[in-house]
Amino acid sequence: MIIYKKAIDHLNKGQKIAIKYFAVALVLFLAQMIFGMLAGLQFILPDFLYQVLDFNVNRMIHINAMIIWMLYGFIGSVYWLVEEESGTSLVGDKLANFGFWVLTSAVTVVVLVYLFVQTGTGSEASLWLINEGREYIEAPRWADIGIVIVLLIFFYNVYATFSKGKWSGISGVLVLDLIALAGVYLAGMFYSTNISLDQFWWWWVIHLWVEATWEVLVGCIMAWGLIKTINAKREIVTTWLYIEVALMFGSGILGLGHHYFWIGTPEYWLSIGGFFSALEPIPLVAMLVHAVYDAGAKSLKTTNSPAFAWLIAHVFGNFFGAGVWGFFQTLPQINLYTHGTQWSASHGHLAFFGAYATINIAMFYMAIQVWRGEEIFGKQLIDNGKKWKWSLGLLNVGMVGMTIALLIAGYEQAFIERAVEGSTWSGFFTAQNNPTFISAMNWRMVFGSVMFIGSILLIWDLLTIRSCPGKIELKTECT
Amino acid sequence: MGHRFTSQIFWKRCAVYVTALMALILIGLTFDSVDKITAGSERVPDYSVINKKIFYSLDEERGAYGPTIGGDAPLFEKKLSSEEAEQIVNLGKLTIQAKNCMNCHTLLGNGAYYAPDLTKAWLDEGWISESIRETLMIQFLMNPEGNSRTFGSNRKMPNLGITENEAKGIVAYLKWMSSIDTNGFPTRFKSIYQEGEPK
DSSP: OHHHHHHTTTSOHHHHHHHHHHHHHHHHHHHHHHHHHHHHHHHHOTTTTTTTSOHHHHHHHHHHHHHHHHHHHHHHHHHHHHHHHHTSOOSOHHHHHHHHHHHHHHHHHHHHHHHHTOOOOSSHHHHHHTOOOOTTOOSOHHHHHHHHHHHHHHHHHHHHHHHHSOOOHHHHHHHHHHHHHHHHHHTTSOOOSOHHHHHHHHHHHHHHIIIIIHHHHHHHHHHHHHHHHHOOOHHHHHHHHHHHHHHHHHHHHHHGGGGSSSSSOOTHHHHHHHHHHHHTHHHHHHHHHHHHHHHHHTTTOOSBHHHHHHHHHHHHHIIIIIIIHHHHTTSHHHHHHHTTSHHHHHHHHHHHIIIIIHHHHHHHHHHHHHHHTOSOBSTTSTTTTHHHHHHHHHHHHHHHHHHHHHHHHHHHHIIIIIIITTTOHHHHHHHHHSHHHHHHHHHHHHHHHHHHHHHHHHHHHHHHOOSSOSSOOSSOOOO | OHHHHTOHHHHHHHHHHHHHHHHHHHHHHHHHHHHHTSTTSSSSOOGGGGGEEEEEEEETTTTEEEEEEEEEOOGGGOOOOHHHHHHHHHHHHHHHHHTTGGGTSEETTEEOSSSOBOTTGGGBGGGOOTTTHHHHHHHHHHOTTTTOOOTTSOOOOOOOOOOHHHHHHHHHHHHHHTTSOOTTOSTTOOBOOOTTOOO
16 A cells, blocks of 8 residues: 555646546456457357346446446546646545545446346336446446436536636536536436336437537547647647537537437427438547647657557547448438447447547556656657557457448348348347348457457556566656 | 637637527427327327227328327226326336346337347237237246247347236336337338238
């Protein structure tokens, strides 16, 4: 403990909290991979872990671990930058620590219950104690309340720190976005017998998180990241941030309508959802153009090569995964056939990875650089940066491979199950038994394994990256 | 003009006004939509619809598939009041959530893609005929390994310890859900043959 405290002595209070969040985020990232691999394997070998750890449990942990590790990454990122950005020290570091332990204990209990209790009886008590059975926000109601409390602590800390210190364009957008992010979560915290009403509000959380407030949050982190890694001009990145907010909320808020095509909601959503969601790629193009332009303007000179490479992976991943792959299937005329097929899985994988995993990993590298006390992460890295380069390559190639495999499976399902067979149960299985589908599932496993190797390498690199030879210590000082 | 488009304050105002406008429009539409999807509305029928026959066919005028409500056909041969119907459908909904069905199946197309969509499961031709449909569904839900319907995929539903009451609730839920007007989703659905089917 003493050694640990000494090793993080040079970090500010916010950064000390941030590294805890980052550490848990990495553990959950690994959990996401493992349970994703188990679920993927069950497509190929349905008897694998049948009645022990069924697909629904593996898939639930796979997507929940993803949501939670990304939230950990975001909270960590904001704690990481809050003191530098506000020019003052964190207002409530003990409170922040308390919030971290409450959240981490809650996540641990929730996962253990998912694994060992799995499902309950058809009663409200099951939804309060075991799982809510609503995709992405399965956490039982008690944990929901815990999440809200932790988010409130987090929000108070961030707001109070900026208020005590100084505000900037980035922090202003960030704080307003956090209010919206916490606010829409409340929309998912009630039960309804009526599934149309249930899914209506459920999409307020899911869509307004991942296609609106999360995007703006990563816009803030990106703006800050560009200042840190390539010394971009604050005035320019802030102006771009405002443009992105206008475009993102301008298209994304009503883009929510593309989830309201088929859940019982009125027909006007077909036009509104189709039109506004078709505009959703525009802010992502803006982000891409501005990052690439800034990088070019600075002749790619960076103080942190791995972080900067992941920021560039972010802008491309966000544009292709969320933008292009989303646009593919967003018009109602095509969505009628693709909705609820592997097409959505293909988009979901590339979008979550491209938009959010990448930028969190970039933040991990920015944090570890400061933790190691190194001015530059670049050519002088002891292995010439082989590990970060390989993990970057493996993770991205793995994800692109999985995305393509799932897309092929989605095309096949849209044709066979939907267009030809008319979406019956037998139609579903006819499509699942088709050789194209089976081979796509095999390729998904191959590329999933590539990603898994990449993630191990990433964690190894984060634990060992440094520029000076000698004993690995948390903080190394080159002489 | 060029000056304005590079001005930070211009874009800041744009961000605020655009966000506020879009949020207001969304809130307005939400009031309207919630009203139109409340159980008992035209698009989302009252739970007592489980006392009726439900069909799903192509509405040529609208150019989309849609449900139509037929004559009396009480579920489990017992006509229920509106409250009783809501109670049994509610038990089904609680069970569907507590058993985490959505992480294998899709409902209204949302969920996971490991098992078939349940939106129109009540009307699926796999239940062979309307006279044995309810019995087959209950048997399947309570003992999925013994009554597996894998269509050669070997992908079996696990035994989730569903009781008879819960199974009845799920069937009621699926019947009610099949009556929701989903703007034609799923399209080209091949429905089970039912007597009195509208031509």
